[in-house]
Amino acid sequence: MPQRLEFGKVTDRKPPFRYSALTRVAFSDTDAQGIVYYGRYMPYFDLARTEYHRHLGLAGVKADGYDFVMRANTVEYFAPARFDELIEVFVRLRRIGSTSVTYEYHAWRVADDTLMVTAQQTLVLVDIARQSPVPIPTEFRSVFQTFEHGALEIAAPS
Numbered sequence: 001m002p003q004r005l006e007f008g009k010v011t012d013r014k015p016p017f018r019y020s021a022l023t024r025v026a027f028s029d030t031d032a033q034g035i036v037y038y039g040r041y042m043p044y045f046d047l048a049r050t051e052y053h054r055h056l057g058l059a060g061v062k063a064d065g066y067d068f069v070m071r072a073n074t075v076e077y078f079a080p081a082r083f084d085e086l087i088e089v090f091v092r093l094r095r096i097g098s099t100s101v102t103y104e105y106h107a108w109r110v111a112d113d114t115l116m117v118t119a120q121q122t123l124v125l126v127d128i129a130r131q132s133p134v135p136i137p138t139e140f141r142s143v144f145q146t147f148e149h150g151a152l153e154i155a156a157p158s
Helices: 038-056 138-148
Strands: 008-010 019-024 066-077 086-096 100-109 114-127
Touching: 008 038, 019 038, 038 066, 038 086, 038 100, 038 114, 038 138, 086 138
Parallel strands: none
Antiparallel strands: 008 019, 019 086, 066 114, 086 100, 100 114
């Protein structure tokens, strides 16, 4: 059986977050001022969300003919990150709607525990072939509810 390698971990360091993933600032992530270009945080959030899904055993959604697509993305910047700094991105599912999920992220510089960026992303589950929203499956809801220990806003399935 192949080993399942995760770049993230379960944590209780920054409640209400229960999962985080580590990333390191690459030279290509920086701009002319030598700090992380604002748009380069999106791949950091994608990595954290993907590892969160992997940890929960939900990495194979696409295989079932469904996939999550981005609907909304809100980011606030508080402190710069520079080349080679280690960043810990905390991720949690904040809300489950009937066809969408909303994630919350906090990115912290590891060396001095500085909050650098916060974000919120809403993704919609779509049928890939039809390109239309589909309800979040009950088993997904259950996995998220169990992991997040009820610290989650839940809309009733339609």
